[in-house]
Amino acid sequence: MASAFALSCAQRGERTLLIELNVKDKVSSLFGAQHVGTEIVEVDENLYAVNITPAAAMEEYALMILKVKLIYRAVFENRVVRSFLRVIPGLNELVMLGKAYFHVMETNAQGKPVWDKVIIDAPATGHGIFFLQIPSVITSVVGSGLMFDEARRIEELLQDSERTALALVTLPEEMPVNETLMLRDVIRDKLKMPIGCVIANAVYRPLFDDNESAWLDEASKAAEAARAAEAGSVNASLGGLIEAGRFRAGRVRLQQHYIARLEAELDLPMLRVPYYFMDRMSFAIIHEMAADLERQLGPGAPNKSNLTKSVG
């Protein structure tokens, strides 16, 4: 989803950076690009990607402050310090956010921002919340020091609705919808971060209206009865076609119920991404998803935010 969103931004002409957080690189296979590692690579026109890992971010960050590689080695590659850093809870998350923050603020020689939009593919809900709350946890636990300053800057960026928008990605089904509603509460009440929109993924296109769906239910019963009576008049394979139709109609009804619930309980713009019957995501599908998102966002798309996160 983050990839499709990033692509739609890039196609609107925005110089876009897509950030994966310490995950097995998925972006490169989608875009048929070279492996996306800890260095920024171009994956499509206007679209760049990077995979932030804690170790690389930590080194970069420490070097930025210490300036001298030798000192970095002495301090951070010390065995004791390493094992110590491993157990400082939340440090990994902080340095990864710190690197993302750096890219958001990054300017070129003319003082213009390097990136029009930075999109972060955030972890799933549970870990995602932990991730987003790290800066505020650190500012409340730690009173001073570079880590404190860093955390406070990141927190300010994340809470600034002029610059940041969170996009909540969900499936229109029972458990994911509950999770999304819970996530919204936490983001709004505890994290106080701006949510831009909610994206319902894998939405079936309705094929049958209520009238047809009711008729298919009747037809299914009749086909079943005919089969039981072994009446030759009904072709056995007709039943399968009808059942597949009823399945579609049933699932569409369920999805509409959950979409209605999301709309009723979340006062947010809602984007819908259609269900794709292909098993593996390909560039063609991402491209189509991007076009679809762009249509829904319209020409007046929320361009003000230069940092977007998808969670879920």
Next chain:
Amino acid sequence: MKPSATQSFSKLIANRKVVVCVGSGGVGKTTTSAVIALHAAIEGRKVLVLTIDPARRLANSLGVTELGNDIQQIPLDQFRQIGLEPKGELWAMMLDMKLSFDHLVATYAPDAKTRDEILDNRFYQYFSTSLAGTQEYAASERLHELYMRKEFDLIVLDTPPTSHALDFLEAPNRLADAVSGKALQWMYKPGAMTGRSGLGLFSVGTSYVIKTLGRFTGAQLLNDLSVFLRTFSTLFEGFEQRARKVQSLLLSDKTAFVVVTAPDTLTIEEALYFYERLGTSRLHVGGFVVNRVHPMWVSAARLDAPAEQLSAELQALAKDLPAPAEAIDFDALASRLLENAVQFQLRATQDEHSIALLDEELPGQTPVVTVPYFSLDIHSLEGLDQARRALFE
């Protein structure tokens, strides 16, 4: 004759005292755990299911408002409505990670003062559920505790969705490492972080290292953290021994792991990776459950038949049916039914393919049971029973 997958799976569950469901997020692990527990209870055993998700809807469909951190009984009589004869008992509990960990601290703190020091510590409050593996550790400790009470014939455990199947099992060791590692003991020593203690081992440059670190974190943090870790580590005296007990339960033939997965290729690949990793740790994977498998509704030949033919068949069928509320354009309906069937055919073929891949990779005796994707909501008595029959009959 080779027993069918459902027969082998029934036998597996019937012969175990602990069943652990593992798998990626969003594959229906919680529901599968509940269905396995439900089946065993209907068969006459006294069963406890430990869930991780709040899963309110599942709780509702089982006739209780909410699952809490206390064990509660699920009324099974309601299943008589749908023609079942429950013979045993079903109990359920939701593992609240924070409460479980607090419980652990309360149980193992050497004295009340240490207990309060830990529970009141700011670090503990923020990080007790996110320190490396604490969630999984709390869950496995709780499982062991409940198992030792010997009140239940079977305990079914739903595990947190982890990207690494073994987090759950490695947690005890990793946590022990984190707080008892040699390097860290260095920090527990009073004054270590302010550089005042004469540490033979690190004396050269240590104070410089600490000063530099302090610039990052603030000196106060280092001190607070070392105080916290020092107190916390007192919990872990005898810790390794307990971790070994939990592990020996999980390794014994009383326990079976069930890998729950969805049928798409990526998730199946993850499931196989889980299987492999569990195997290298000598843990017994008893079976696979593949949820949401798209049924093969129509033969390929049928999909090639022209829409006109289908339209004619539908119209013939319509003659015997009550007239629809509004007139139906059967030509249009026929072409959409075909379009729909073609789409699901693609999905069903892909599912079949990835399940075949799974079967190929597994030794013959490991049952792979599939649960079809239902059009009705699984969170209902009928839905749960449909899933139960798919797994066991």
